[in-house]
Amino acid sequence: MGSVLSSSAKIRKKRRSTASSRKRRARFSVSSEKTYVPESKSRSQECEPLPSNLNHTAYSGVDQAISADATASYEEFFTQLSRRNVLGNTHSINNSSTLSASCADEARASVLSFFHASSDEYTVIFTPNASGALKLVGEAYPFTDESRYLLACDSHNSVHGIREFAGRYGAGVHYIPSTPKGGLDVTTAHRLLFRHQPNSPDAAPCLFVMTAQSNISNAKSPLSITQYAGALGYNTVLDAAALAPTSYISLTDYPVDAMAVSFYKMFGFPTGVGALVAKKSFLRKLRRPWFAGGNVDVVQVPGTVVTLSSKLHERFEDGTVNFLSLAAVGDGIRFLSAYMPFLPLRLSTLLHYLASSLSKLRHDKTDTPVVRILSALPSRRLTSVGAQSDVGSILSLLFLAPSGEMLPNSFIAHAASRMCISLRTGCMCNPGGAATLLGIEDAMQELYDGVTLGAFEQAMGRELGVIRVSLGLASNFQEVWNVIRFARVIAQEEGRMSLWAGWFAASGKA
Numbered sequence: 001m002g003s004v005l006s007s008s009a010k011i012r013k014k015r016r017s018t019a020s021s022r023k024r025r026a027r028f029s030v031s032s033e034k035t036y037v038p039e040s041k042s043r044s045q046e047c048e049p050l051p052s053n054l055n056h057t058a059y060s061g062v063d064q065a066i067s068a069d070a071t072a073s074y075e076e077f078f079t080q081l082s083r084r085n086v087l088g089n090t091h092s093i094n095n096s097s098t099l100s101a102s103c104a105d106e107a108r109a110s111v112l113s114f115f116h117a118s119s120d121e122y123t124v125i126f127t128p129n130a131s132g133a134l135k136l137v138g139e140a141y142p143f144t145d146e147s148r149y150l151l152a153c154d155s156h157n158s159v160h161g162i163r164e165f166a167g168r169y170g171a172g173v174h175y176i177p178s179t180p181k182g183g184l185d186v187t188t189a190h191r192l193l194f195r196h197q198p199n200s201p202d203a204a205p206c207l208f209v210m211t212a213q214s215n216i217s218n219a220k221s222p223l224s225i226t227q228y229a230g231a232l233g234y235n236t237v238l239d240a241a242a243l244a245p246t247s248y249i250s251l252t253d254y255p256v257d258a259m260a261v262s263f264y265k266m267f268g269f270p271t272g273v274g275a276l277v278a279k280k281s282f283l284r285k286l287r288r289p290w291f292a293g294g295n296v297d298v299v300q301v302p303g304t305v306v307t308l309s310s311k312l313h314e315r316f317e318d319g320t321v322n323f324l325s326l327a328a329v330g331d332g333i334r335f336l337s338a339y340m341p342f343l344p345l346r347l348s349t350l351l352h353y354l355a356s357s358l359s360k361l362r363h364d365k366t367d368t369p370v371v372r373i374l375s376a377l378p379s380r381r382l383t384s385v386g387a388q389s390d391v392g393s394i395l396s397l398l399f400l401a402p403s404g405e406m407l408p409n410s411f412i413a414h415a416a417s418r419m420c421i422s423l424r425t426g427c428m429c430n431p432g433g434a435a436t437l438l439g440i441e442d443a444m445q446e447l448y449d450g451v452t453l454g455a456f457e458q459a460m461g462r463e464l465g466v467i468r469v470s471l472g473l474a475s476n477f478q479e480v481w482n483v484i485r486f487a488r489v490i491a492q493e494e495g496r497m498s499l500w501a502g503w504f505a506a507s508g509k510a
């Protein structure tokens with residue numbers, strides 16, 4: 001045991017120096033939400049010279065807050081880890097298992113501390129992602145036909161998905177509408193929460209899941225709404241997947257029943273690990289629909305007797321947790337914590353520069369705007385360390401042709417990738433938020449069972465979705481500048497037409 005713990009300590013020490021060497025090294029790129037492209041590899045990718053004199057050689061990713069060299073981190077991390085230690089499945093008592101379990105416990109403690117959650121009240125359940133955390137709540141929430149599930153239209157699909165569980169038990173599902181800029185209106189939210197509140201303390205349980213920050217409209221919802229809902233008797237869950245990477249969240253100040261996060265969105269590595277940070281009292285009310293390895297102490301076979309694990313988090317962690325990656329969570333939390341005080345100020349400056357530069361841009365031949373920004377912009381630019389922005393650091397926009405018509409997002413994505421910029425397009429798994437920004441809420445109400453996106457787009461006569469630039473921990477001026485330079489090329493007829501011809505040919509339309 002002693003030697004195990006000392007090697008664990010060595011790893012931690014080594015990992016700390018690895019993290020700082022990561023900081024010192026060159027920046028890295030992420031090409032999309034899920035696929036990381038190390039700069040060294042992307043350099044060798046062919047980015048064709050543009051008709052203008054732009055000639056980028058480095059790939060630039062401007063989505064989902066992080067631009068970290070995940071691949072290199074993996075290599076570095078696993079090399080260190082495998083040289084010095086053997087980690088094993090946590091469901092045993094041998095040395096490897098004990099080391100894994102201590103890494104997992106360290107990660108749990110870091111997460112609790114980062115979110116100011118007392119370990120007496122809260123525990124951390126590791127999941128594959130934020131969706132997995134939300135699903136844990138949805139599938140186990142004790143809905144009845146008198147329960148109500150409240151959520152905002154401007155939410156991620158994993159929050160909408162909970163309505164399937166609610167519906168299975170005949171619970172009422174009630175939506176809080178978006179404001180024209182996305183998010184929700186506090187007065188409307190209060191009114192709806194009040195109207196659908198549980199009738200008495202013994203009434204059927206009612207669930208309110210709030211999206212802390214929209215991943216498409218950039219709107220933040222005041223966390224105080226969860227306090228209001230809690231006081232009315234709702235169970236409250238915060239989807240903090242988009243807020244946690246750039247803003248402080250204190251579960252001491254806002255003691256929601258549970259909160260979902262995803263770690264790669266917060267600090268880039270590891271992927272495939274999220275968490276449900278939940279009150280132990282809340283977890284005890286949930287009814288898991290099944291059990292698996294890791295959840296149980298004893299199972300009678302054949303038979304019906306099942307004794308669940310005495311550790312509450314284990315009852316919710318199905319099978320083997322991602323024990324190798326968990327060892328990296330503590331470092332990630334320390335890394336983000338070190339930057340957190342300065343991050344909002346830095347991101348506010350970058351977002352302000354990006355948004356104002358793009359807004360001013362005009363087509364060379366018609367003097368008409370090149371972009372239309374759809375997402376919420378901050379009411380003010382931050383000027384001091386420690387200040388918090390009233391919105392996130394996402395820019396959702398459309399590119400416009402000189403006529404004012406929308407340029408297809410698929411063209412913009414193609415053109416940007418020719419300049420070695422990865423732009424994310426689509427509805428960002430947030431159909432309600434996208435519908436609001438695109439002004440198609442009424443059309444969405446006409447959808448029918450079995451409708452495809454293709455059919456919906458055909459009916460609307462255009463591609464549905466936005467272009468999203470999201471800034472975070474590793475975003476820097478160069479990336480923002482690359483987007484502005486790209487937009488300048490779109491503003492020039494010659495550059496745009498040349499890219500258009502390439503897109504037309506590549507998409508088989510020629």
Ligand SMILES: Cc1ncc(COP(=O)(O)O)c(C=O)c1O
Nearest residue numbers: 129130131156215239241242262
């Ligand atoms: C607000 C919000 N909630 C939930 C999710 C789902 O996260 P994950 O992909 O980690 O499951 C996302 C992903 O972008 C998100 O932005």
